[in-house]
Amino acid sequence: MRRRAGVGAIQKHRVTQEKYQAKRAELEEGQVEELSRQLETFRARLQEFATRHRNDIRRDATFRRQFQEMCAAIGVDPLASGKGFWSELLGVGDYYYELAVRVVEACLAAAPRTGGLMPLDELRRRLARAAGPGQPELSQDDLLRAIGKLKVLGTGFQVVRLAGDRHLVQSVPGELSGDQTTVLERAQAQGGHVTASELGWTPARAERALDQLVQDELAWVDEQTGGEVEYWFPSLFPALNNGEG
Amino acid sequence: MHEMFSRLKETMSREEWVKTGSFSAGTSGDKRGYRAGIVGIEKKLVAEQQQQNRSISEAFRDLTNLMEAAREMVALSRQISTKITEKQGGISEDETVRFQSQLLSLGVDDPVTRGTHGSGDRYHAELARQLATMLEAPARQAGGMLTLTDAYCRVNRARGLELISPEDLLSAGRQMTRLALPLRLHELPSGVRLLQLAELDQDAVAESTRRLLAERGTLTAQQLAALAGVSVLLAKQRLLYLETKGGACRDESIQGLVFYPNRFLEEAQAD
Numbered sequence: 419m420r421r422r423a424g425v426g427a428i429q430k431h432r433v434t435q436e437k438y439q440a441k442r443a444e445l446e447e448g449q450v451e452e453l454s455r456q457l458e459t460f461r462a463r464l465q466e467f468a469t470r471h472r473n474d475i476r477r478d479a480t481f482r483r484q485f486q487e488m489c490a491a492i493g494v495d496p497l498a499s500g501k502g503f504w505s506e507l508l509g510v511g512d513y514y515y516e517l518a519v520r521v522v523e524a525c526l527a528a529a530p531r532t533g534g535l536m537p538l539d540e541l542r543r544r545l546a547r548a549a550g551p552g553q554p555e556l557s558q559d560d561l562l563r564a565i566g567k568l569k570v571l572g573t574g575f576q577v578v579r580l581a582g583d584r585h586l587v588q589s590v591p592g593e594l595s596g597d598q599t600t601v602l603e604r605a606q607a608q609g610g611h612v613t614a615s616e617l618g619w620t621p622a623r624a625e626r627a628l629d630q631l632v633q634d635e636l637a638w639v640d641e642q643t644g645g646e647v648e649y650w651f652p653s654l655f656p657a658l659n660n661g662e663g
Numbered sequence: 664m665h666e667m668f669s670r671l672k673e674t675m676s677r678e679e680w681v682k683t684g685s686f687s688a689g690t691s692g693d694k695r696g697y698r699a700g701i702v703g704i705e706k707k708l709v710a711e712q713q714q715q716n717r718s719i720s721e722a723f724r725d726l727t728n729l730m731e732a733a734r735e736m737v738a739l740s741r742q743i744s745t746k747i748t749e750k751q752g753g754i755s756e757d758e759t760v761r762f763q764s765q766l767l768s769l770g771v772d773d774p775v776t777r778g779t780h781g782s783g784d785r786y787h788a789e790l791a792r793q794l795a796t797m798l799e800a801p802a803r804q805a806g807g808m809l810t811l812t813d814a815y816c817r818v819n820r821a822r823g824l825e826l827i828s829p830e831d832l833l834s835a836g837r838q839m840t841r842l843a844l845p846l847r848l849h850e851l852p853s854g855v856r857l858l859q860l861a862e863l864d865q866d867a868v869a870e871s872t873r874r875l876l877a878e879r880g881t882l883t884a885q886q887l888a889a890l891a892g893v894s895v896l897l898a899k900q901r902l903l904y905l906e907t908k909g910g911a912c913r914d915e916s917i918q919g920l921v922f923y924p925n926r927f928l929e930e931a932q933a934d
Contacts, residue, residue, distance in 0.1 A: 449743050450758050453765055456736050460729070461768075467729060471722040481719055485726060492734040494770045499834075500827040501786050502770040515826035519816045570829040571811040572856030573896065590896070629917050 461503055468507045475508060479557035485510070486563065497567055517556075517564040520545055522575070525589035532653035533636040534590030537606075538562075538577070541587050558585075580606065586653070590634075597627040602651065610654040613646045737771055744773050760785060784834075788842060790827065791835040794818065795844035798858060802846060806893040807868075808859040811836065811848075855900060865904060872901045873910040873924070882922050 474481055489496045489504070496504035497514050505511025524544050528536060542556055549556075565587060568575035578586040578594055580603045588594070594602070597619075605612040614624040628649050631637040640648040743762055763784040766773050794814070801817060802809045809817075811832060819826045827835075836848035836858060849857045849865070875890060876882050882890075884899035891898060902922050905911045911922045 449739065449746075450762050450765075453736060453739050453743065454761070456732070456739065457765055457768060460732055460736065463729060463732070467722075467725050471718070471725070474719055474722045478719060481722065484723065488726065488730045489733075489770070492730055493737050494733060495772060496770050497828055498770045498772060499767050499786075499831050500825060501767050501831070503768045504770055505828070506825075511828060512824065512826050515819055515828055518829070519819050522812055522816050567829045568812070568815075570833055571815055572850070572854050573810045573812040574854075575812070632917055633915075633919060 461507070464503055464507050468509070472509060475510060476513065477554045479555055479560060482510070482513075483557065483559045486559075497563070514560070514564050514567065517545075517560060518568050520548070521561065521564055521587075522568065522589075524548065525575070525587060529589060533634065534574075534588060535578075535602075535636055535651075535653040536587045536589070537654065538585035538587055578602075595627065595630075597623065598631055601627050601631060601649075602654070605649070605651045606654045610652075611640075611648050611650045613648050615646060733769070736769060740766060740769060740771055740773070787831065787834040788838050790831060791838045791842055791844060794832070794835055794858075795839060795846045797821070799845050799860070802858060802860055806891055806897070807863040808849075808857045808893070808897060810894070810896065811856040811858065814858050851900060851904075853900070853903070855896070857897070866908075868901060869905050869908055869910060872905050876902075876905070876911055876922060877924050880923070883919060 475485065486496070494504075496502060496508075496510050499505065500511050500515065502511065521541065524541060525534070525536060528544070538558065538561060542558065542561060545561075546553070546556055562577060562585070565575055565577055574588065574590050576588050578588055578599060580586060580599065584606070586602065601612060601617065604617060608616075614621065614628060617624045617627075619627075628637065631649070631651075632639055636651060636653065638650045638652065640650060740762075744766075747759060747762070764786065767784060767786060797818065798809060798814055805813075811829075815827075815829055815832050818832065833848075833856070836856070839858075840847050845861050846858045847861050849859050851857070872887065872891075875887065879886070882902065884895050884902060887893075887902060888895040888898035891901070893901075899920075902911060906913060906922070909928050910925055912925050912927070914921045914923060
């Protein structure tokens, strides 16, 4: 017998296809439904957890960090949205989002003097001082995460990593070149200043890096040293780190 | 005199003040009570510390269990997401909206939540409306635009609780144009992100900057900031934009960045 052809076969095929699509849709809806169910159960458990341990999260920086790492391990960002239930129920969101606000305010307040670059430790000290006594300790990890989130806002908040696990917080846009970072490292090791010859580069290379830093208002020029011109970095001054304001 | 002196010498040599544990000149019973007090406090501190440690390790254990459950949900969400992005029509619009909300709760980063599918998610659309209402006046006061960082701080300071994340602000901002709100998100090539009044478009601003520059003959970002009532960062952006349009030339030196009207263009046009 000949294979069925013609309109009848086409229609039958289409009906089968539609049934197939419908079944697939049913299966997918089934999945979304299933996810809903799991989320509801989870929400209840998380609520319970929060009731017992919310304070531990606020108080204990190590616990916060472990929590963050566990989330990252399963592919979840608890800080992605204020509407995430980690944020809603555990209050982790509010902790970091508010910290981010304070970071912005502290950096902007200090920017006229520092030019928009501040050692992370100094930022931590300023924030701790501003928060007053009796506040839970602020860890480096907390700050790095909060600043990491600020990057999304696009106005140049980022962390510059120097050798020896030291960090600078940059609050103005503009990439620091590798050379500029090296200059900063050198200056930081020497109490906040450096001369061109101390860098050990060709004059042209040293000039380019140093001039750019001056132009970006991160460095001051001292031509009255009686010897070589010195470049000073207010953001790295040890004395400023211990002062107020 | 002699007697006093020898008495004094005697007392000094005994060094009564160095002896410890004898606060009360009383009986040994008092001494015991004093020690019990100190030891008692110490014990209490240790007990509190242990309690806290127990609490933390209990928390950690509970958390580990929770994470396992979360991991399963993430896996499920990935399956659903693949189905959505792979083909159209197998999943309804309603279901997609529901799924977006689920992803938001979980904190999973996914193209579906980023609003590249359909009309973006509802939460951020609603947030966009709230933000536009709240930030319109401040934007106006600040010369017509706010950096996203500024907006973020204002919004969260005002809220106090249930703060929004930087990503929330960005996602909401991205929906503003579509929703025809009075504020719009502008993402500049330099990476700077602003919320700007819809009525101000880039070219109108460029024109006014060009006129200021012509009046003054020369402008730095700081000078423009003072004149236009905007931040130095935004003033710099305006000058840079004008430069790309051919309306300004830069003079870059160690003294800084200064702009001049573009005489090359103007004089060429005058010929």
